[in-house]
Amino acid sequence: MNGEKYGTLVEYNEAALMQREIARFPQAALILEAQKLLLHRLCIIVDAILNGVNSSKARGCERWEMRASEGFKHVGRAELWSSLANQPFSTPPRLNMSFIVSVASVRRQAIEDHLSELQLHPAYFRQHTNSIVECFMGESDSEIIRTAQCCVHWRNEVAAYRTWLMIEEKCLEVQSLILGTDTDVLDGNHSTKIWEEALAGLATVLQGCVTTYSRQLRTETSLCSNFDGYFEKKEQKASEFEPYRYRLPRWPMEKIYWADTLVCYLIHLGQITLGEGWQHFTPPNLFAAMDHLVLNNPKELRRIPSLTMSGSLSNLAAAVEIQFNIRQYAFKKRTYDYDTVRKVVFPLLSEDVAANQYKYWVPPLLDSCLDLLKNFYDKPAPSGPKNKVRLQEARRQREVIETFWLSMRNYMQKQSRYIGFSEKVVSKIDDTLSMSSKPEYCCVIEKEEAGFMSALQACLTDHNLSHYVESGVNNLKSTLDVQGGSNKTKSRRDDSALTLRNQDKEPIAVEQEQPQIPQKIVVPKRALSIFHLMFPTSPGERCRTIHWDEFVHAMNDAGFVAQSLGGSAVGFEQVGTADTDSKSISFHRPHPVPKIDPIMLRSSIARRLANRFGWHRDHFILAGNDNQTGAKKATE
Numbered sequence: 001m002n003g004e005k006y007g008t009l010v011e012y013n014e015a016a017l018m019q020r021e022i023a024r025f026p027q028a029a030l031i032l033e034a035q036k037l038l039l040h041r042l043c044i045i046v047d048a049i050l051n052g053v054n055s056s057k058a059r060g061c062e063r064w065e066m067r068a069s070e071g072f073k074h075v076g077r078a079e080l081w082s083s084l085a086n087q088p089f090s091t092p093p094r095l096n097m098s099f100i101v102s103v104a105s106v107r108r109q110a111i112e113d114h115l116s117e118l119q120l121h122p123a124y125f126r127q128h129t130n131s132i133v134e135c136f137m138g139e140s141d142s143e144i145i146r147t148a149q150c151c152v153h154w155r156n157e158v159a160a161y162r163t164w165l166m167i168e169e170k171c172l173e174v175q176s177l178i179l180g181t182d183t184d185v186l187d188g189n190h191s192t193k194i195w196e197e198a199l200a201g202l203a204t205v206l207q208g209c210v211t212t213y214s215r216q217l218r219t220e221t222s223l224c225s226n227f228d229g230y231f232e233k234k235e236q237k238a239s240e241f242e243p244y245r246y247r248l249p250r251w252p253m254e255k256i257y258w259a260d261t262l263v264c265y266l267i268h269l270g271q272i273t274l275g276e277g278w279q280h281f282t283p284p285n286l287f288a289a290m291d292h293l294v295l296n297n298p299k300e301l302r303r304i305p306s307l308t309m310s311g312s313l314s315n316l317a318a319a320v321e322i323q324f325n326i327r328q329y330a331f332k333k334r335t336y337d338y339d340t341v342r343k344v345v346f347p348l349l350s351e352d353v354a355a356n357q358y359k360y361w362v363p364p365l366l367d368s369c370l371d372l373l374k375n376f377y378d379k380p381a382p383s384g385p386k387n388k389v390r391l392q393e394a395r396r397q398r399e400v401i402e403t404f405w406l407s408m409r410n411y412m413q414k415q416s417r418y419i420g421f422s423e424k425v426v427s428k429i430d431d432t433l434s435m436s437s438k439p440e441y442c443c444v445i446e447k448e449e450a451g452f453m454s455a456l457q458a459c460l461t462d463h464n465l466s467h468y469v470e471s472g473v474n475n476l477k478s479t480l481d482v483q484g485g486s487n488k489t490k491s492r493r494d495d496s497a498l499t500l501r502n503q504d505k506e507p508i509a510v511e512q513e514q515p516q517i518p519q520k521i522v523v524p525k526r527a528l529s530i531f532h533l534m535f536p537t538s539p540g541e542r543c544r545t546i547h548w549d550e551f552v553h554a555m556n557d558a559g560f561v562a563q564s565l566g567g568s569a570v571g572f573e574q575v576g577t578a579d580t581d582s583k584s585i586s587f588h589r590p591h592p593v594p595k596i597d598p599i600m601l602r603s604s605i606a607r608r609l610a611n612r613f614g615w616h617r618d619h620f621i622l623a624g625n626d627n628q629t630g631a632k633k634a635t636e
Helices: 023-047 062-072 097-120 124-135 144-176 193-223 225-230 252-260 261-272 283-296 299-302 309-327 337-347 351-377 389-418 424-433 438-457 463-470 525-534 549-559 598-613
Strands: 231-237 245-249 519-524 558-563 569-574 584-588 618-624
Touching: 097 124, 097 144, 097 309, 097 389, 097 424, 097 438, 097 569, 097 584, 097 598, 124 144, 124 193, 124 225, 124 351, 124 389, 144 193, 144 309, 144 351, 144 389, 144 424, 193 245, 193 261, 193 309, 231 283, 252 261, 261 283, 283 299, 283 309, 351 389, 389 424, 389 438, 519 525, 519 569, 525 549, 525 598, 525 618, 549 558, 584 598
Parallel strands: 519 618
Antiparallel strands: 231 245, 558 569, 569 584
16 A cells, blocks of 8 residues: 555465455555545646646546545435445544444344244244245255254354344443543554453454354355255255255356346355355445345345344344444454354354254254144144134143243253353343243233133133133133142242143142333324324234334334434434333334335334333324324433
């Protein structure tokens, strides 16, 4: 970038990758062009001062002319993805740990809500399982392969949640060291050895995360039925102890690019951690290219399975975004290579841990997964008249789901403690995978089984059943004992999350903490119509597509303030409360078209709001007039 060899390429130096002075060829080429344009402009200024105006333009600088004219119209506006370390027409980059923590928190919260939905709603769990089977299973695959594939996918989702808990914890540690100050990246004199060690450790963790999520995306892309024609039939294994199944591309990358650009980008994102033999674009360039493709062809987005591959893409995008922000800071300590990361930071892939988990921990989890697929997924969903048979079938299927999550919880506890995760992370995982012991679970069952009460009271006369009906829904954790038995009451075991018991066992009285009932929220007519669309009176009520801005305004009228959390993530924090998970929630702004379709509005957004805040249709009432602000109107 300077000296006698200005503008010439240098040899690849792996040891210098983490230095701030190193720029890859695409970025360096843009910088050279910008310098050329700047020099040309300076020459024009000098000529003008000397009364010798030259109106000619420098060749090869048209993009910068356009960027300059457009940039001055949108000062301070940042792109969603950019390969440049600093956006044009913006202040110098700073190490903003608050922003980095928010990115990690948003991703952790999204996975946490997804895992909660899988436990709360059997229909959502069935849909998610069906997506895994349809996308990644072939017609000739055996039942054992199907069980293993589903088990690995669910384990990876919980492991991703655990990883984001760890990343968030480490980001908070770095933030506490820096004491909340934003240090100028361009001034390395402010850095200390403690900061550099902490940032290098965080960058090392992120390097391992990018590698893991890239390999998972490679597996999902090559096995996905939507892209089956671009990969060989023979499957490969990434390593001996972490059997990521994947297939190699059957065509050269240039041919795949012209045949299917989306598949080409996905393959490159899945190969970003490979060594020699691959010419890679940087991950920000690839995500920017995908955004441009989807913007011009919105139908391309539908080809990516929303319940499977989108999670790996989101994990990879968030990890890359944090890693890219940290690399802007000029810390001198280089991160470790991946072999060190695998053995020190992620010993899960090491031989001794793998041997233990596959010998002692995995078999019970696989058995539970096999039982789940046989007795839940392969069985039809409960339907028909609301009678005793349907109620018992619904309870039986919930029992199978709870048994599976109990096995998953035990597996993750043993594995996490053996690896060395903090007790705070292990405790949070245990809490997230124990939805059946929370008041939210009781409320969901109460809503589902409320319709059975009148039918059962009219049709059945069994003494124990009548006693159950008369008690209402206050004892939803009890078992419906239609065979008779003693009246002895047993207390619930601490290590069990099952809500159902066999019919030879007695009803169990469980005292549940009553969830806090949210107070009425007064909103104007505009916002009330949005919330009525989200929470209909009946499942068959019609819904329409709404604009993202309509949803933001409705949340603002309900007493929430919207705040950008990086990328497409937007956080909503309740006014006048502490910034805690119970008072805040985040959503991703639809991209590239900022519109929310009816399925996303009701199945995703409304369900998450109901689970987190207990909202339903009756919680919103109309203000006195349209201009009156709500009782919880957000103010700046």
